[in-house]
Amino acid sequence: MRKKLTYIFVAVFITLLSLNSVVYYFSFKNALETKVEEKANIVAEHIKKDIDRSIDGKMYIDDLLSMSLRQSSIAVLHKLDPDYKNVTVQQLQEIKTELGLSGITLLAKMDSDIVGVVATDEKEQGMSTKDWKYWFVAFNQLFDYKTVSVKEGQKSTNYWSGPIDFADTDATKRYKYGYYYDGSTNYIINPYIQDTYIQNYDAITGTENIVKSEIDDTGVLEVTGFNPRTFGHPPIIYKDTNGTDAISIYDKDIIFGDYVYQNSDVDSSYIEQAVSKNVESFYLDNLNGRDVIKFFKPVVLNQPEVLGNKTTYVIGIVYDYNEIKSELNTMTFRSSMIILLSLIVSIVLLYLFFRLLRRTEEQAVKVTSEQYINDINKMFTAVKGQQHDLNNHINTINALVTLEKYNDLRLYLNEYIDEVSLLNDIIQINHPILAAQIQSKMTLAFNKKIKFEHEFLTIDDTKLTAVRSIDIVRIIGNLVDNAFDEVLKLDYENRFVSLKAWTNKDQLHLCVLNNIEHQISKENVQSMFESGYTTKDGHHRGLGLSIVSDIVDKYKGKINTYTQDSMIEINIVIPMG
DSSP states (O other): OHHHHHHHHHHHHHHHHHHHHHHHHHHHHHHHHHHHHHHHHHHHHHHHHHHHHHHHHHHHHHHHHHHHHHHHHHHHHHHSOSSGGGOOHHHHHHHHHHHTOSEEEEEEEETTEEEEEEESSGGGTTOBOTTSTHHHHHHHHHHTTOOOOOSSSEEETTEEEEEEEEETTEEEEEEEEEEEOOSSSSSEEEEEEETHHHHHHHHHHSHHHHHHHHHTSTTEEEEEEEOTTTTTSOOOOEEOTTOOEEOOTTSOSEEEEOOOSOOHHHHHHHHHHHHHHTOOEEEEEEETTEEEEEEEEEEEOSOGGGGTSOOEEEEEEEEEHHHHHHHHHHHHHHHHHHHHHHHHHHHHHHHHHHHHHHHHHHHHHHHHHHHHHHHHHHHHHHHHHHHHHHHHHHHHHHHHHHTTOHHHHHHHHHHHHHHHHHHHOOOOOBOHHHHHHHHHHHHHHHHTTOEEEEEEESOBTTSSOHHHHHHHHHHHHHHHHHHHHHHTTSOGGGOEEEEEEEEOSSEEEEEEEEEOSSOOOHHHHHHTTSTTOOOSTTSSOOOHHHHHHHHHHHTTOEEEEEEETTEEEEEEEEEOO
16 A cells, blocks of 8 residues: 555656646747747847838938939030930930930830930830839829829929839849929930949948848848738739840849748748738748748838838748757756656655654554553453452352351352453453453453443444554543542542543544542643643642643544533544544
8 A cells, every 4th residue: 555655656746747847848938939039029120220221321322313313414404405306316425424324315205105215225215114104104294394293202393213223124234213304395304323322332231231240140040021012922023125024123022131941821921910910920940951930020111112112021030949949958958857856855755754654653553552462461460360369269159158158158159250240341342452441441440449331332443543543542541540540539439430432423532431539620620631730749740631632632633621519521522534
């Protein structure tokens, strides 16, 4: 049984420790992921601020280029004939060189179209613009002397400058275009310059350098700027006049950074969620043979023109999940060591506990055995006394028979038979230890000329544990011995002690009633169960009742004491549950 309890304890202990470790593991994992999320937010904010500054710088250069192209347009106006038919390519080439431009094109209305009529780039002569969307709208507004209302580009009097984009005649190059018309000519003056200045600025302070500085940070594998308007959708492809495919810089799905750790379908859903709900989100995956965390954060642009007047883009940050796994593995190892050490300590403590318990049980058995042996010895002493007196009784009976004093013989025999019957009475108690104890007390009472009555109802050893039996023996022994001591102060005819015991609703009831020499005051009744109390003129210290009180308190029982005239009654109730 003890071994089974040990196994159960160890199993429960290991289970509880394991559950605790599992809970701690996932809590620690969530904490690490939260830490990564917070770090990603910080990185994203750094990138946003740096990109905003970079974009502000590029937009400032873009505005300067726009102003420069307007001034160039006015200079061209003063050098050319108002009628494009009187303007030659040679004139435009000379002005282009003089003003440091990349090219000049004159645009004129032709029926429902606006086309290039004279240009330094021969590919732009005869070039149609009616499919140029908002560009074509802006050209018509200039011809109508209206302020250009399209959102894109820079506007001023008689002037509009479109955003930097690839040339319709050469998709491999990007240009800044200016368009001027004040009504003094029959054409729009369109000077343009390659975006070399912005490219040089971007190379020094642009997004790629910003992204590179963040990737150098511990754990960051990749930073990507996603265009939510186009990412995950088929690319918007244009063709220049040479038939070369081109994608506008405003329609690119990746605005900056690299997109090496690709998972387009899943990323699209997270990007859409980030923009529509304006929330950060992340997920775990294995990409390119590496465990990673992909984090997405929506960002609002200060300059929406960068994304074609779309104000939000999404920063994607890829973290190396192996760093988190490494910390989790370290934590798991430490937890395992703690579990192992705790288990070893628990087994040692359990061993010591059972060893102490065994010693306690052995001590309890020893106490009970000593009490039992003592009671048996008393009973054997009485029996030996009977055997010793047997010869005297036989001689007396023989003498009475010889003298033919039959009445005296009958009285003597009746008295002798009562004495033998009392000592040889079989105690009807279904508890061997208690039966032996009561038998010994009966023998003692007989020898002391004490009338000792006992009554045990519904008492059996199946309702009492071994430890409780020990304590009950001590309680009964001390109560009866104390009662015997009290009645020995009285004459033979007043020496009366009664012991009753019964069980009721998982409670053990013990009641001892005896005569007393003097009435006991209420104060003394309350003090009876204190250690050292006595009423025996100091030659015997009262420890017995104190022991009884300690045992009853141990089992959370109750002691009630009643006195009336020359009697005292002690009632004890002990829970057996």
